[in-house]
Amino acid sequence: MEKVINELLEKRENAKFGGGKEKIARLHEEGFYSARERINMLVDPDSFLELGMLAHSDQVGSENKSAGDGIIVGLAKVDGRPAVVQAIDKTVFGGTAGIIHARKTESIHAFALKRGLPIFHLTEGGGLRMPDGMGSDGISQMLFPEELLLHRREVPMITGILGDSFGDPAWVAVSSDFATQRKGVSMAVVGPRILEVATGEKAAVEDLGGWKLHANTTGQIDHFGETEEECIQEMKRFFSYMPLNATEEPPFKATEDDPFRRLDExxxxxxxxxxxxxxxxxxxxxxxxxxxxxxxxxxxxxxxxxxxxxxxxxxxxxxxxxxxxxxxxxxxxxxxxxxxxxxxxxxxxxxxxxxxxxxxxxxxxxxxxxxxxxxxxxxxxxxxxxxxxxxxxxxxxxxxxxxxxxxxxxxxxxxxxxxxxxEINFTGPDVGINVVYGRKIEQSANPEEERAELLKSWGFDSxxxxxxxxxxxxxxxxxxxxxxxxxxxxxxxxxxxxxxxxxxxxxxxxxx
Structure with a gap:
């Protein structure tokens, strides 16, 4: 028994490092956190119960370099309230989604709906993984999951775009009740490389889906943060206003602020x-x-x-x-x-x-x-x-x-x-006069006097x-x-x- 337990512990310890310590170190050098570090920022201490830690890619030869198949999923408490948590691990095949990755996501999503638990996504990555999605059999297993399409807001979905996100992470973000994006990263259907190969168009990653585009033009993201910490904190703030699921009301929060306080200001x-x-x-x-x-x-x-x-x-x-x-x-x-x-x-x-x-x-x-x-x-x-x-x-x-x-x-x-x-009215008196009597005013010998007289007769009580x-x-x-x-x-x-x-x-x- 000691031998098999030690073997389990060794496998679990290795799985903690995803694609390897070197790749985690590279993330840190680029100014990003690992998936597990992000989870620790979000959830209450010692509350994370991971599921599928020993899963890996089913592609031959990838078993020992695909811990978790690029996604960490589990259950946790967030500010004392239960939730489902998913975090894409970029150290495993760039955070792309393979068949086992998708299976874990669909399973935990189904559990969240079954038991009425909100879902947090800490996300980045390059979307569908090749070769998992290649061929008629591959793409048939990797289409958009029905659970997400039929979600019906049964539980709140809250997403953080914390690194460049193309394909699947983008679908999740725009399906969420609240999405925040770290400034300096992008969210789009495809990245610059695939765009150029497919269409010949060259575009900077920021132009494809940077924060300014979504803040001012698309409206697909609700909040933008300078750091990952700020984005995760905002996800928790949004959650504080949400019920756990469709059967509950949002949580009350006791206050000493007098509800009858007079607003002299x-x-x-x-x-x-x-x-x-x-x-x-x-x-x-x-x-x-x-x-x-x-x-x-x-x-x-x-x-x-x-x-x-x-x-x-x-x-x-x-x-x-x-x-x-x-x-x-x-x-x-x-x-x-x-x-x-x-x-x-x-x-x-x-x-x-x-x-x-x-x-x-x-x-x-x-x-x-x-x-x-x-x-x-x-x-x-x-x-x-x-x-x-x-x-x-x-x-x-x-x-x-x-x-x-x-x-x-x-x-x-x-x-x-x-x-x-x-003031409540169909339109302002000045506009109404100009629309109805504009030509008469223009042709008048004294337009300003004519306008003033008409305004007197246009005396609707607004x-x-x-x-x-x-x-x-x-x-x-x-x-x-x-x-x-x-x-x-x-x-x-x-x-x-x-x-x-x-x-x-x-x-x-x-x-x-």
């Missing part, structure tokens, strides 16, 4: 003059518990803010216009960002709060090229189908169709209220009192009572079954 933060800009993030900070929130996609569609936060201990998702960018008007990117965030929150039982301050949608020829009507309507469709509690507050203005997209009346909100100085009088709004609230109002209404809206939704949006494609 709003007087200085939000100007009444509608043309004057302010930072909506400052308002969010004073509304939420302890001033803490996690922003999703901060530079993509920057005229719209999406954050996870807590109010009186309960997790909430906040969608807010940002007057500092395009006056808060939403374009194609903002529409995509809003829809994706609504799907995230509805799938994981997170109530939604909308803070309006927008002059309408941002229209242009470029916006039309990016299917602006479609993107506006998809946002509306997602909102209409969502069933989590929703509370909507018009802070300063909400104009035109954007009033609906920000969960105005008829869009399923539990409560729609406004601050007393808010103040919220008119809508409140007809009970189209539930109330006009004192801005200083905004936190109190949200704390109270959230409690009542979540009385029947907590924040649990019907999860109608769980089946919407990620990155639609």
């Amino acid at each position: 709003v007087v200085d933060i939000v100007p009444t003059r509608r043309a004057q800009v302010y930072d909506m993030k400052k308002l969010i900070k004073i509304i939420v518990d302890d001033g803490q929130y996690l922003e999703i996609k901060p530079t993509f569609g920057a005229a719209l803010i999406t954050v996870l936060a807590r109010i009186n201990g309960r997790v909430v998702g906040i969608i807010a216009n940002q007057p500092m960018k395009y006056a808060g008007s939403a374009g194609p990117q903002e529409c995509e960002k809003a829809t994706e965030f609504i799907c995230l929150c509805d799938s994981h039982h997170i109530p939604l709060i909308f803070l309006h301050d927008n002059p309408g949608f941002r229209v242009s020829r470029d916006a039309e090229k990016y299917k602006m009507p479609t993107k506006i309507l998809i946002w509306n469709q997602a909102l209409a189908q969502s069933t989590v509690p929703k509370i909507s507050i018009v802070i300063r203005k909400s104009i035109g169709a954007a009033f609906a997209n920000m969960c105005g009346p008829t869009m399923g909100a539990d409560f729609v209220v406004a601050w007393p100085g808010a 103040s919220p009192y008119k809508a409140a009088a007809k009970y189209l709004l539930e109330d006009i609230i004192d801005p200083r009572d905004t936190r109190k109002f949200l704390a109270q209404t959230l409690e009542y809206a979540c009385t029947k079954k907590g924040s649990k939704s019907e999860r109608r949006l769980a089946n919407w494609p990620t990155q639609f």
Whole structure:
């Protein structure tokens, strides 16, 4: 027995070094951590239970140089909560996916869904491995796993792109609820070498899928970090707002921050003059518990803010216009960002709060090229189908169709209220006059006088009192009572079954 135990221990010790100590040393020289070091950064001390440690490639001759077949999988505690963890090991065939690698991934994913455990991916690598995927038999075993395609957000998936990631790691990232990317590495379908061989096109790895591309253009990544430590810490922060699985609500977090705290600071933060800009993030900070929130996609569609936060201990998702960018008007990117965030929150039982301050949608020829009507309507469709509690507050203005997209009346909100100085209308009076009477003004002997007279007759009441009088709004609230109002209404809206939704949006494609 001693002999066989020692043999086992020797095999396990060798497996710890993946493709060898030299390759790990090379990773360190290049400024990267090994897969096991990344796992140790993520999980609670001594909590990792590894599965498949002694697996290896089934390719003849590769048995002794493919420990784990390029991926480490197991179970662990992350901040005291159970989870499944996967980490690609770049020291084994560059982190590419062979048949045994794929088998381990599919097995642990199935277990996570079966037992309701969230999944963490610490990833990099070159996608499908050759020769495992070659031939009709190879590719038939290596197609995209059905489990991932039918995931339906049953458990949260959280991914860190910590090294160059092509193929499989990219599929995982864009299928996840949250993905972070280390600056300086790339995520794309293929790497520069395959691109050049296949098409003749030469491209730098950063141009193919660097952080700036995803931050400002594609929106496929939610956060970017300078270091691996920062990225992993952000994965844990996101997890702190998530339920373990679809049967649970997100975790409450006790706070000493008074839910009825009066927001006297709003007087200085939000100007009444509608043309004057302010930072909506400052308002969010004073509304939420302890001033803490996690922003999703901060530079993509920057005229719209999406954050996870807590109010009186309960997790909430906040969608807010940002007057500092395009006056808060939403374009194609903002529409995509809003829809994706609504799907995230509805799938994981997170109530939604909308803070309006927008002059309408941002229209242009470029916006039309990016299917602006479609993107506006998809946002509306997602909102209409969502069933989590929703509370909507018009802070300063909400104009035109954007009033609906920000969960105005008829869009399923539990409560729609406004601050007393808010403006709600189809369009601003100046714009309306120019559209309807533009030619008449141009042909007038005194255009400015003509415009002024028309404005007097164009005296539609855009103040919220008119809508409140007809009970189209539930109330006009004192801005200083905004936190109190949200704390109270959230409690009542979540009385029947907590924040649990019907999860109608769980089946919407990620990155639609």
